[in-house]
Amino acid sequence: xxxxxxxxxxxxxxxxxxxxxxxxxxxxxxxxxxxxxxxxxxxxxxxxxxxxxxxxxxxxxxxxxxxxxxxxxxxxxxxxxxxxxxxxxxxxxxxxxxxxxxxxxxxxxxxxxxxxxxxxxxxxxxxxxxxxxxxxxxxxxxxxxxxxxxxxxxxxxxxxxxxxxxxxxxxxxxxxxxxxxxxxxxxxxxxxxxxxxxxxxxxxxxxxxxxxxxxxxxxxxxxxxxxxxxxxxxxxxxxxxxxxxxxxxxxxxxxxxxxxxxxxxxxxxxxxxxxxxxxxxxxxxxxxxxxxxxxxxxxxxxxxxxxxxxxxxxxxxxxxxxxxxxxxxxxxxxxxxxxxxxxxxxxxx
Amino acid sequence: xxxxxxxxxxxxxxxxxxxxxxxxxxxxxxxxxxxxxxxxxxxxxxxxxxxxxxxxxxxxxxxxxxxxxxxxxxxxxxxxxxxxxxxxxxxxxxxxxxxxxxxxxxxxxxxxxxxxxxxxxxxxxxxxxxxxxxxxxxxxxxxxxxxxxxxxxxxxxxxxxxxxxxxxxxxxxxxxxxxxxxxxxxxxxxxxxxxxxxxxxxxxxxxxxxxxxxxxxxxxxxxxxxxxxxxxxxxxxxxxxxxxxxxxxxxxxxxxxxxxxxxxxxxxxxxxxxxxxxxxxxxxxxxxxxxxxxxxxxxxxxxxxxxxxxxxxxxxxxxxxxxxxxxxx
Numbered sequence: 001x002x003x004x005x006x007x008x009x010x011x012x013x014x015x016x017x018x019x020x021x022x023x024x025x026x027x028x029x030x031x032x033x034x035x036x037x038x039x040x041x042x043x044x045x046x047x048x049x050x051x052x053x054x055x056x057x058x059x060x061x062x063x064x065x066x067x068x069x070x071x072x073x074x075x076x077x078x079x080x081x082x083x084x085x086x087x088x089x090x091x092x093x094x095x096x097x098x099x100x101x102x103x104x105x106x107x108x109x110x111x112x113x114x115x116x117x118x119x120x121x122x123x124x125x126x127x128x129x130x131x132x133x134x135x136x137x138x139x140x141x142x143x144x145x146x147x148x149x150x151x152x153x154x155x156x157x158x159x160x161x162x163x164x165x166x167x168x169x170x171x172x173x174x175x176x177x178x179x180x181x182x183x184x185x186x187x188x189x190x191x192x193x194x195x196x197x198x199x200x201x202x203x204x205x206x207x208x209x210x211x212x213x214x215x216x217x218x219x220x221x222x223x224x225x226x227x228x229x230x231x232x233x234x235x236x237x238x239x240x241x242x243x244x245x246x247x248x249x250x251x252x253x254x255x256x257x258x259x260x261x262x263x264x265x266x267x268x269x270x271x272x273x274x275x276x277x278x279x280x281x282x283x284x285x286x287x288x289x290x291x292x293x294x295x296x297x298x299x300x301x302x303x304x305x306x307x308x309x310x311x312x313x314x315x316x317x318x319x320x321x322x323x324x325x326x327x328x329x330x331x332x333x334x335x336x337x338x339x340x341x342x343x344x345x346x347x348x349x
Numbered sequence: 350x351x352x353x354x355x356x357x358x359x360x361x362x363x364x365x366x367x368x369x370x371x372x373x374x375x376x377x378x379x380x381x382x383x384x385x386x387x388x389x390x391x392x393x394x395x396x397x398x399x400x401x402x403x404x405x406x407x408x409x410x411x412x413x414x415x416x417x418x419x420x421x422x423x424x425x426x427x428x429x430x431x432x433x434x435x436x437x438x439x440x441x442x443x444x445x446x447x448x449x450x451x452x453x454x455x456x457x458x459x460x461x462x463x464x465x466x467x468x469x470x471x472x473x474x475x476x477x478x479x480x481x482x483x484x485x486x487x488x489x490x491x492x493x494x495x496x497x498x499x500x501x502x503x504x505x506x507x508x509x510x511x512x513x514x515x516x517x518x519x520x521x522x523x524x525x526x527x528x529x530x531x532x533x534x535x536x537x538x539x540x541x542x543x544x545x546x547x548x549x550x551x552x553x554x555x556x557x558x559x560x561x562x563x564x565x566x567x568x569x570x571x572x573x574x575x576x577x578x579x580x581x582x583x584x585x586x587x588x589x590x591x592x593x594x595x596x597x598x599x600x601x602x603x604x605x606x607x608x609x610x611x612x613x614x615x616x617x618x619x620x621x622x623x624x625x626x627x628x629x630x631x632x633x634x635x636x637x638x639x640x641x642x643x644x645x646x647x648x649x650x651x652x653x654x655x656x657x658x659x660x661x662x663x664x665x666x667x668x669x670x671x672x673x674x675x676x677x678x
Contacts, residue, residue, distance in 0.1 A: 284502030291497025
């Protein structure tokens with residue numbers, strides 16, 4: 001399970017100042033450079049994130065085609081990395097690199113499946129509840145809050161422990177992981193939907209007699225896309241980490257091979273005691289790097305959708321402007337700083 | 350007052366939901382846990398009387414002679430009496446006894462590690478967020494690596510480096526096995542020595558989340574008018590940082606405690622497995638591998654209970670430190 005904190009608790013300001021944030025978004029859109037403000041700035045960290053994610057994804061997609069059969073047993077067990085086996089071999093002489101490639105594919109697969117399932121669940125409970133309002137909203141909100149405080153992995157472990165091993169397929173695990181991980185996103189989506197629900201164009205659509213599903217799909221959902229994207233990325237990270245933990249305990253899907261399964265075999269083959277670092281370091285590192293890449297991408301999405309972080313971007317813009325100003329003139333600098341500082345305030349309000 | 354009542358009411362509902370989940374899950378899933386459990390019990394030399402069978406069926410389902418609602422009522426009654434059945438893998442100890450002996454280990458480990466991680470993370474976050482845009486601040490995204498590291502893998506690495514590599518700390522267990530557990534200096538010292546690596550794992554892996562959350566809140570707090578006022582009054586920077594900015598910025602971190610704790614508890618279950626720590630996480634896993642369903646369910650209930658309790662305390666504290674939450678409800 002990941003511990004990247006999601007902002008599921010709407011701040012007091014966001015709640016009391018609902019109307020305020022609505023107008024701020026509206027003015028932001030009306031301001032100059034409209035579309036550009038909704039695209040993440042290409043910071044070095046975002047580039048790192050994109051490179052990491054595409055790198056790991058490509059490795060999982062193409063890697064298995066290039067390396068040999070990961071299950072081939074050879075005579076040379078526990079070989080350190082060498083020319084023939086770039087990442088060494090396991091206890092039974094299986095090529096670690098080949099295993100890594102197929103395991104990455106398995107982990108990505110489960111991450112995507114759970115990500116989609118969890119996002120759909122959270123969208124259902126979060127958006128529908130907030131849109132309908134009243135008793136439904138109370139019920140859905142209570143339901144997701146309860147699911148949020150019940151610890152996920154222990155529940156997953158109990159469920160996997162009760163399902164017989166033969167019946168524990170990829171989809172069983174995926175559904176169980178999705179059921180235990182949607183609640184946080186639902187809360188975020190609910191808070192966002194609440195603020196969109198009362199905007200004029202939504203009311204207009206409702207008054208015009210649009211059906212509820214159409215109002216949600218056409219008027220509300222497009223505005224939630226960045227939030228949904230960020231929640232989806234969170235769900236993928238959480239799923240990959242959760243599945244890895246589960247497989248490491250030997251409770252994962254019986255018919256799939258993931259990075260967690262690899263670590264399970266490494267641990268049970270005494271890789272640690274024998275100092276076979278090439279066996280247990282790469283799978284975990286790959287999970288961490290993929291998770292980091294996804295969070296960095298999320299970081300950038302977050303800076304766009306989170307009004308509280310707007311002044312970080314403003315600060316960055318101001319610095320760029322300052323640098324440019326310093327380059328062009330050395331005398332008018334002070335005046336520029338003053339106006340730039342004023343702009344920062346303007347961007348936030 | 351309504352705030353506190355609402356919170357307590359919510360946790361009562363959550364507790365009821367957890368109890369109900371515990372009742373429904375084994376009945377919904379395929380397989381026949383009661384038969385497996387009784388077969389195991391017989392292997393261990395336990396007497397299988399109709400009463401034992403009935404007790405397990407109440408816990409895990411399988412008996413169709415009674416309507417579900419009656420079973421449910423009797424199950425709840427048993428739980429409130431503290432009767433969670435007999436553990437098969439630790440036969441003849443009752444489940445509550447097994448849990449009672451391992452729970453203090455986990456609570457101490459997770460409790461101390463969580464507090465440490467929160468304090469260090471929030472302090473670092475406040476410090477970094479105080480000056481957004483500096484070179485130090487631009488390294489903040491790197492902490493996402495720490496946050497994305499699987500707990501158990503970090504545990505493996507720490508064991509590899511510090512236990513099998515440098516022999517600084519013991520790799521396995523919760524205390525030196527030659528000592529008898531008790532409240533004496535020698536035993537506590539040994540427990541601390543054995544606890545350092547597991548605690549370090551949890552602290553390192555959960556630090557990033559706290560740091561990031563605090564830093565982001567700090568950045569947005571800095572643009573508040575009261576900060577400008579404080580600066581205009583000429584207050585020293587350290588005082589503004591501590592008394593004006595950090596105090597307000599820390600609130601969402603406190604409010605988000607519930608989610609963090611859930612993740613930390615999940616992570617520590619797997620971490621305990623790596624260290625063979627005598628806590629509740631390793632007990633849960635040994636229960637799973639031994640098909641000890643009664644113990645498994647009991648442990649899930651207790652973990653949930655502990656998490657709910659901790660969240661309730663934090664929520665009540667939050668109501669005390671932030672009057673706005675009380676006003677809203």
